[in-house]
Structure formats: C-alpha cells, structure tokens
Amino acid sequence: MSNYHSIDGMSYALEKQKARARRSKRIVIATIAGVLVLIAVGVTAGILVSKNNSKSSTTTGTKSNSKDPSNFTKDPRLHKSFYGLAYTPEGSLMPNCGNSLDHVIKDIQIISQLTSRIRLYGADCNQTALVLEAIKQTKVDVEVFLGNYVVATEPTAYERQRNTIKDAILTYGTDHIAGITVGNEFMLNYVTLKQSLDPNGPAGIEGAAILKGDIDDTRNMLTSLNLKKNIPVGNSDAGSFFNKDILASIDYGMSNVHAWFANTTAEGASAWVNEFFQESNLKPAAALPNQPKMYIAETGWPSASSDVANANNGGSDASIAGLQTFLDTFVCEANQNGIGYFYFEYRDEEWKDIQYGGVEGHWGLFNKDGTFKDITIPNCPAP
Structure with missing residues (x-):
C-alpha cells in the first residue's frame, strides 16, 4: 500500500495502532501499581543524581574519562545526521525504576x-533530571523535548510528572530544554478504548477536554516560574489521531508515522512516511490560526522480529537490510527538505520484546546491550 488513503491500508494501520493502544493500557496499569514505589525511588535518585560520576564505557568504541564525562573519544562510525532521536533511559518504566546517571551519561555521549x-x-523514574544532569556533565550540544505521559484513568500521573518537570527546570534551567510534550498517543488510547477511531467524534471531544486541561495547566506552571526563555508546549500522538481542538491549542505537534504498520515495503517506506506526514499533519496544521510546528515524533524500521509470524509486514521483512534501506532513503532526504523528525529509536528496548514480542523490541540503531548494529549511518548533516 502506498498511503493511508487506501481503505485497506488505513484499516491495517489502524488495527496495528489499536494493538499498540492495548499495550499502552497495560503500561498504564503497571504505572498505577508503581506510584508508591516511584515516590521512594524518585526521592532517592534526586539526592544521588548530583553525586554520581560516569564510569568508563566501551560501548560502540566510545570511551569516557571516569573523572570527566565531557572527555570522551568519538566513534568514527557515527555521524550527526539525525534531526532528532527518540530516547528513553533504560530502567525508566514504573514500577521497576532502575535507571542510573552512569548509564544515561554513556547514552548521551553516544x-x-x-x-x-x-x-x-x-x-517518571527521575529521567528528566538524569538526562539534564548528563548533558551538564558531558557538556554536549543536545537539547531535550521533555515529556509528560498523560494517563486518562490516573489523573495523578500528570500531576506527578508536572511537578518532577518543574523541579528539574528549577534545578537545571532552560538552556537545554526545547519544549514540553504533554501526552503521547493519549487520543489514540482514549478513543480506541471507547471503541472509536475518530479523534474528533464524541469520544475524541471528551478525551481532548482532559488533555487540553493538562496542556493549559503546564502553561500555567511555566508562567508561574517567570522564566526568561519561552518553552513551547506541545502534544504527541499517532499520525491520524490528532484532535482539531488540541492542534489549535499547542505550539507544536509530534506525529508518530510508521510505514511498517501500513504494509509498505522497505524501499517504499520513506516515500510513504513523507506523503502521509505532508497530507495528514503538515497541511491540516498549516490551515489553523496558530499554525503549530509539526514534527515526525517516531519513524523507523524494525531490524528483527522475535517470532516468525511478525517477521514480515506483508511488504518486506523486519531486517538489518530493511533498516539500512530506510536509513539510506529517509534521513538525508528529510534533512534536505527541512523536516523535523525524531528517529525511532536509539536502542532496542528489551522490556517490549519480553512483554509483546514481534518487532516491538527491535527498532533501535543499537542492540539492547548497547552494541552498534551492523549498519552504516548516512553522512549528511542534519538541519
């Protein structure tokens, strides 16, 4: 299929999106169960974050000086060719918070x-402070779009994360903060839970009211800090699940656009992503009075599947070859066209593979153990 405007392609992609929504619901349940654990872990991590120092690392050939994380040897196989990367520090999923400043420093160096x-x-799991502390210690040129994972069934999830973000801003300032993204696939999860596929239908309007309240509250929090720098507030969702009222109330939108779930070939994936993003996200946003800046929040290609049934999407295999094809056809062209995108993702996430199987744990440029996959990074400077 070439695009979402095909009925069969639309149905296939939406079924995949609904499956991801069901997985998100299970994550939510785990999050609720771990609230009390988080409080204790967060307090402890907050105390320790400024005391930890980076240990030596040999991941991808990058080595750091244990006494000075800003002194590390660059890996010649890596190029600063990506506009952005989707990143979650390992061990940042409640209730099993197991991330650490040492590991985040190694990641930020790479x-x-x-x-x-x-x-x-x-x-959650103190990841905002850990990332900003790692950037501070490594002294690298990296800015962060912070995230608040909004959960409709657990209102305190938003409030807890808002307070954590606020504390991080007060501690680290705004120099390395590019924006705050309120909600990730919130509308997708909300409307599909209500047995709907329309983000602007009755269920969508109901969900948007919840989300907009959190967006407005985030703006109020930033206003209360009297910051010298304006921090944009945005939202991220599946590409076809943006609510019009939400788009009209944000500074930027981040759209998850995965050609794999639309039954495309690896060779045709880049063209499909570009066409979908242009027609479904850029044009509608440009027609709004506020004209929110639109980014591709996630796009990529899986390098493997943990089971045979999901090893092919109907167009191509989940493979290193497919990943390389997508890198070669998407990255430099997107850079040349000035598209803001966040490649999905930095590293394979083992917990996804354990819980969901298929391709879910195999989207990284790096393996779960931090070793570099057998790929070549395109060499074309990002805008």
Missing part, C-alpha cells in the same frame, strides 16, 4: 554524536 535533539516520553 547520542551527541548522532544528533543535537532528543525527545523523552515521560518524566
């Missing part, structure tokens, strides 16, 4: 050789 921008999905 990420800084690939891009100058990252996006986070949430603020």
